[in-house]
Amino acid sequence: MDLNTDSTKPIYIQIAEWIENEIIADRFLSDEKVYSQYQLAELFNINPATAAKGLTILVEEQILYKKRGLGMFVAPEAKNMVLEKRRSETLTRMARELVLEARRLSVTEEELIQLIKKCEGEQK
Amino acid sequence: MSNFGILSILPILGLLFIIWRLLRLTKSTSNRINWAQRSNKWILCIYVGVLLLAVVVYEAIQADGEKVYTQKEYATFIDENNVFQQAFEKNEESKFDPKFLIEEWKQQIEGDTLEVILNGSNVRMNIEWTNSKEQLVEAKMYKTYSYMGGINMEKEIPLPTLEVKDNQIILTAIPQKERTYYRFTNELTFFSTVNNLDSWEQRRVIGHTYIYLKVPKHINVIDKDGLQFY
């Protein structure tokens, strides 16, 4: 897995998102230990402090919890919390961008809804 | 002196330059041929080995050479030479050290003259007049210690030949000879001004050849060259 160092997103956020993705994909289960900052640093070839920052964000959001001397563990409700967060944050943001771009291209609201429905249909 | 000082530096500066070049050369060659440290160590070990071997071998073969005397021995040599010389001058034959005696002759001569002929020979001669009425002349040849540069010259310097013929004593020097000696020393002649060094002067004892004649009083001794002592 490669990080996008040129992206707008700071690396530690990308690390946090990667862990979230792993939780969603059930690769990290509840109350399981996640990678330490050093393992993450080695995995992504980044400074351990940056990796630690990513973990700290997740601890602050209570997706992970710390066991003193043992490391970071996935909170029991982590998966739901991540999904909830993604819905509220990511989806909202993407919708906002969509609306903005549609306005710029003079796409009407009707047309936009049609487009979303069409995409929905394609995915099925 | 100051001019001489400057001149004496020139060869040293030349030498400085040569050795400097040499060091540069060895450095650059050792760089080029990737001289391993091990070969350096080997060279050093072999060299030191050769040096030590040389010392041991020298100790073994040096028996061929002449003995070198110590300073004390030299002092006694000089003393003994002086004692002999004084006794010789004073005609005190009893004090002559018999170890210096080399040859002696007795010769009956005819007539009342004795002629001494020296052929290029450098000897010291002294005559003791005896009261004897006979025609008998006694001659003795002595030689005192001679050491030069550590060599015992008694063996090396050929004696003049002495011939007693009728009423003539002919001393003939042997023909001119050349001898070369090699001498090694642990000391540096560099610092020879320091007085306990092995300097030339201190290791030289010069002895002489002495002829001592016992001649009856009634015999005239004729010497064209003039005798040293009477």
Add this chain to the structure above:
Amino acid sequence: MFLCNSTLGEVVWTQVKFKMNAYLGTLVSLIVVQILGLMLSINGTSSMSTNFNNTDFQFVWITADTVIIFVSIWALFLGNVITTKGYRNTNFSFVTNGISNNLSNIIVLIIMSVFAGITTFLSHYILRIVVPFFNDVGYVRSGSIIDDPLSSITSMGLMVSLILMISAGGYLWGTLVYIHRAYMFLLIVLIIALPATKTGQMILRFIFADNMSLFVLNVKFVCLAIIFFVLAMLCSNRLEVRR
């Protein structure tokens, strides 16, 4: 944070081991210099002829004099060269500071001077063996080490201290040159000025000539070496590594 504490003694000792290993090549150049000196003294270093009883005697001395002159110049360059930029930089690639660098250099110079002095002393034993071999002349049994151990040791010590003094001079000179290039000419001026001026002659006479014994000369050499080393250390203590 765990810091290693190396004592000065430890570092100096390690540096000495390292330098002895790294500068081994200079000892090989010493051998070359000695062999060159030996080759030049194969016909004798000085000779004396005298006539005695109609016989010409020629005495040819074979001593270590020529060799020691060569080795002295080697020592001058040795002391000089280990202060140069290249050597200094390589030393500072490893743990060291100014003092340990100086001390280890000095110890290396002492070790090398002892080696050079002893081998110079011994080197003319090669001539003792080789010369009679090639020349059909008489040679005098001359004092060997066993005959006169005391004077041999004095002589050997004299060579060691002479070489040490000269290498110390070279070291001081090199240190000064490292501080400023203009000092390069100081030694050349000194070499010319010492024998040429009255004071210079007096100094030289005081050192080399006016001695009660070889032992005093030896002590003078060692003292001079110490003075040179101390001066070099004082001069270089605030010196920067120019890499």
Add this chain to the structure above:
Amino acid sequence: MTVIDCQNLKKRYKRLNALEDITFQLEEKKITGLIGRNGAGKTTLLKILAGFIRKSAGDVQVFSNNPFNNLRVSANSILVDDQMSFPDSLTLADILEVAPEFYKRWDTELANNLFKYFRLNPKQLHSRLSKGNRATFNMIFGLATRCELTMFDEPTNGMDEAVRTDFYRALLKDYIAHPRSILISSHHLAEMEHLLEDILLIHKGKVVLHQSLEEVKEYAVKLQGTTDLVEKLTDGKEILHAKQLDSQRKYVVIRKEDVPALEGVTIHPVAASEVCMYVTSDRKGGIDDVFM
């Protein structure tokens, strides 16, 4: 604990002021990038920290000691640069053999493994290595000392792309295994910024920035839009960099905290290396202005 503490550090050479005024503190066990343009004083600073040269004024403390001529600093720090030299009489293998005597924490295994990995010839002499191989060897030497303060001055100069990548990876892995204070100077920030925790940006002998890498990345943004709009938006603000893209569009780099919330312009992130470049730029324009 503080590893390096510089207070108003100055270094004067005969004619030029190499370091004007350096004040910073380096905390232990961090990888810090020492960034600056050519002639900014990076090498001078590193040499002072390594104890090779003397400060002219101010105060410098490494492990709470003045590093110049200090044995304790020398024993616990190493400066790896391209002027590092070893005696010509020693082969590379010999050098690796003597090094543990000097550096007590020398990692023989790491040194030998890296040596083999990079296929260096043990019988080679250091002075006859190619530039890249010499840099590689110096890097191996520097890593294997495991000094508490390890400094690299332009370590990747001369290395090819693959070796650079390997070098950064090796540095990171060894750092993770044995955390210590590492200071790397480079003008290629982009290729090593993922390794860094902090950035120390110096310019003309002064510290410009000393922040974590993430902070530097968020230091500035690029506004791009029509010239009129962009100029109106950035009026009165500190412009780090500006560039006319064509007759109508322009972009301007400004501090992130100055960003106005307005439409009509697109906001782009600015990479850390670009931030460093803009912050240390003396010219308001760019090279393009020369050719106007």
